[in-house]
Amino acid sequence: xxxxxxxxxxxxxxxxxxxxxxxxxxxxxxxxxxxxxxxxxxxxxxxxxxxxxxxxxxxxxxxxxxxxxxxxxxxxxxxxxxxxxxxxxxxxxxxxxxxxxxxxxxxxxxxxxxxxxxxxxxxxxxxxxxxxxxxxxxxxxxxxxxxxxxxxxxxxxxxxxxxxxxxxxxxxxxxxxxxxxxxxxxxxxxxxxxxxxxxxxxxxxxxxxxxx
Numbered sequence: 001x002x003x004x005x006x007x008x009x010x011x012x013x014x015x016x017x018x019x020x021x022x023x024x025x026x027x028x029x030x031x032x033x034x035x036x037x038x039x040x041x042x043x044x045x046x047x048x049x050x051x052x053x054x055x056x057x058x059x060x061x062x063x064x065x066x067x068x069x070x071x072x073x074x075x076x077x078x079x080x081x082x083x084x085x086x087x088x089x090x091x092x093x094x095x096x097x098x099x100x101x102x103x104x105x106x107x108x109x110x111x112x113x114x115x116x117x118x119x120x121x122x123x124x125x126x127x128x129x130x131x132x133x134x135x136x137x138x139x140x141x142x143x144x145x146x147x148x149x150x151x152x153x154x155x156x157x158x159x160x161x162x163x164x165x166x167x168x169x170x171x172x173x174x175x176x177x178x179x180x181x182x183x184x185x186x187x188x189x190x191x192x193x194x195x196x197x198x199x200x201x202x203x204x205x206x207x208x209x210x211x212x
Contacts, residue, residue: 068174068204075211077191084108084158089118089177091190093209097169102134102162103154113157117178119204120163121149126171134162170212176204 079090081104088104105114122128131150133142139155142163154161167173177188177200185200190207 067202068206069200069202070172070206070208071190071197071201072192072210073207074191074194075209079189079191079196081189083160087114087179087184087187089116089179089184089188091175091188091207093173093207095169095211097167097171097212098164099167099173100134100162100164101152101175102160103156104160105156105158107157113155115180116152116154116156116161117181118152118154118163119145119149119176120152120165121174121176122167122171123174124148126168128165128167128171128173130164130166132164134164135159136161136163170209172206172208174204174206175200 073091073093075093075095078092081088081090083104084107086104086106090100090102090104092100092102094100099120101118101120103114103116103118105112107113120128126148128144128148128150131142131144133140133152136142136154140161141151141153143151145151150163150165152163154163175188177184179187183203185203185205188197188200188203188205190197192207192210
């Protein structure tokens, strides 16, 4: 069954004619301004129970800002959204251990691409493997940062970019999401407990499949 998420959000109420460069961000990118006019800066606390993704020759994900919540994700539920019409980070799980993360942007309105960095990880009792980019271009990248940690970098415009990977059946997957260098959980979409969820309550967020 496929569920539409065509009401995905624009990045701000105003027009994005240019990117605002934030030199102070640990990840280079632009300041994302919310409806209240404030930019997003966060302090970071470490979570020692999960891999930090540092393999010595790549940049690990910044440490999480708060304790991740665990949410249900409905097995075999698919999402749909028109590319270029809104910002979205979509999470899907298929029975047997296949996960898909895919992204859209508001480029048709903003004339600006979205720079996503998504980190997916499992705990030490599970495995993560078979990472694959789907509909990706030269500016996009998928890689295994460390054992149990996958990184997806996507420069998404009026298209859809995706990463698929496999885990141990029924494994809990932790997602940490960044847009233009800022933590942006409000753009995460998934279907869980029969409800289409718009925005994650924490970043990172733990997904537990309803059926392995």
